[in-house]
Amino acid sequence: MTLSAETNEQGDHLIVHNPDGSVDKMPIPTEVGAELSLGRELDNDISLSDPRVSRHHARVRRVSEEMLEITDVGSVNGTIVGTTLVEAEQWQSFAPGQVAQIGDTRLVWEQSVTSQSTVPMVPVSGPNVSPSRAGQRRKRDSTSIIAWGIAAAALIAIILLAWFIFSVLRSGGSETAATTPQGGPADISQQTPQVAADQPEAATATPPEPTPIAVVPLEPAFPSMYVENIRFLPVISGALFDPQHIYMIVRVRVENLGDEAFNISLSQFNATTDDGTVLREFGQEFAPSEFRRLGVSNRFDNLRLSSGGSVAEELVFFLDTKPYDLTINFRPTGFEPIQVSLGTISANTELAVLLGTPTVEPTAVLASADVTPTLTLEPTPTSTPIPPRADGFARTVPQSSLVGTIAFGDFNGSTYDLYFGNVATGEVNLWRNQSSQPSFSHDGTRIAYHSWAEGSRGLITSNLDHSNGFLVGAFLEDQLPTWSPDGSEVMILSRRTGTRQSELYKVPSNQERPAARLILEGEYPTWGADGTVIFKGWVTTGIGLRIASSGLTDYQPLTDDDSDTAPSVSPDGNQVVFMSGRAGNWDVYLINTDGSGLVQLTNDPADDGLPTWSPDGQAIAFVSNRGGPWAVWAMTPRGTGIRQLFTMQGGPDGFVASEPTTDTTRGWAEERLSWAQ
Secondary structure, rough: OOOOOOOOOOOOOOEEOOOOOOOOEEEEOOOOOEEEEOOOOOOOOOOOOOOOOOOOEEEEEEEEEEEEEEOOOOOOEEEOOEEOOOEEOEEEEEEOOOOOOOEEEEEEEEOOOOOOOOOOOOOHHHOOOOOHHHHHHHHHHHHHHHOHHHHHHHHHHHHHHHHHHHHHHHHOOOHHOOOOOOOEEEEHHHOHHHHHHOOOHHHHHHHHHHHHHHHOOOOOOOOOEEEEEEEEEEEEEEEEEEEEEEEEEEEEEEEEOOOOEEEOOOHHHHEEEEEEEEEEOOHHHHHHHHHHHOOOOOOOOOEOOOOOOOEEEEEEEEEOOOEEEEEEEEEEOOOOOEEEEEEEEEEHHHHHHHHHOOOOOOOOOHHHHHHHHHHHOOOOOOOOOEOOOOOOOEEOOHHOOOOOOOHHHHEEOOOEEEEEOOOOOOOEEEEEOOOOEEOOOOOOEEEEEEOOOOOOEEEEEEEEOOOEEEEEEEEOOEEEEEOOOOEEEEEEEOOOOOOOOOOEEEOOOOOOOOOEEEEEEEEHHHHEOOOOOEOOHHHHHHEEEEEEEEOOOOEOOOOOOOOEEEEEEOOOOOOOEEEEEEOOOOOOEEEOOOOOEEEOOOOOOOOOEEEEEOOOOOOOEEEEEEOOOOOOEEEEEOOOOOOOEEEEEOOOOOOOOOOOOOOOOOOOHOOEEEEOO
């Protein structure tokens, strides 16, 4: 029979991480020898909607209380456990915490609370237990009272009654204070202290009785880890290769499948051999220049991973040239360790392959490490809606939104270079040197950008293959192009006049050195697909963001803080996302175009900014240096599901060495991300 999602905490569960971001918990039978079938057909025990899953894809069986096995039943796209491709009709061990991949769906075995010993992803610290979970544990504990005598039971009942009365009297209205669940965005209008000052009677009113139903219970944090890629590099000692050692670089992805946040640090990772030897993550001893030489960039430390979050970590290990049986260990604070077996690693054979020894064939281990669907398979769009969390927020960005191209400028130490990142695959390619401030046309066929190169300084429009190019802004002070809905014009910011005031101009998009038409004073223009224009006010146009139609003669205030900048209009024209330092730190905010619903989406000690919408309006990309390196991240329009997309080589912030003046370069405050289908 087909199983349905089960929430009972008593038994073992198979955690099904669907490609659309939703998560299901399916019960696993306790009887040894019991099997579960998985596939798209409804006659499977677990029916999956993933189109990359075959009609009958895989089977899972229980071998013992502590061990499951999984096999592939001749599927098209295969079954992978860790980094091992499972042979058809061959049973592969499937331990607690390991990730099995079928199609674009990931499976994790979660043991019952009563039976697990080294089961990953179960909170052990008190703060991660929600009120409802705590109540359930008290009920389970209370069952042991039955064994006591009648007299002892009566005495305990009296004590519990007295404790209950005391708790109600002491708590008052304190439980009703936390109305915004952790991990969700906060409505700024509800946080202002001025409300209490304007309505003093509210402070003296009798607080309502606490209602447990009003407090939304959240699932605890739920760490998950799987291996994306393994590669090897030789160790260079002086001018020679070290024949006794090799670097192994393991790219893992850590995700939070729960609601509460947890922190990730590089010190939480290590590797162990089959004889118990612990190998420390070696990259913690490297200088930044060594990481660049090795091509390693995903190194996030002390990173707070919120609900639905996802981040890649590149771990470096220093191996002797000999065979190993290795396991990667992740020990997040407050949780049992998560372990992923790499199987046998023949370090001596890998070094021989790298050095071109002709008699050595690449090992099967290396081949299996390259079979990583998360890197090589194209995602399949799905229209299945993502079930919301208990607090109403989507836990993750829909997989169907993670497609297209994001263009971004990356400062290399002296100037900017323009890169294109493939959102679906994570691949990043240099598109043009000495360029930045990209803006795709609304149909995604052309791009406008700022060129810092000698001989072509100013604003350029062109096709994505660099053809059909026009220099539409010949002044180095011309900045931040943005396209009209029909692609015929470009609006720009320029400080080209002698007085260097910030002004907005319009120019034709397909003429060489056209005459620019002055509109009004302002900065950082963004022209939406529906014709809405958002810009940052300057002197005569006021402080904060302004909203107007294409003519800009009817502009109205949208926000009132002078640090509000880098606006981006949603595809439907109903919302604007922007960056602001209004709270003392650069963060991303969202507001409706009618001026209502101001919400802070990010709240991290790091700098977050330059937001832009996905083409379908279901995701927001932004840059951040959270966890150390600058990277491009994505999140839902509610601020949840923050996941890393690309790691930048430098960052968005820098001053071009050839023209370090505030008229021509202001660092990341005048940079831009652009996302096209």
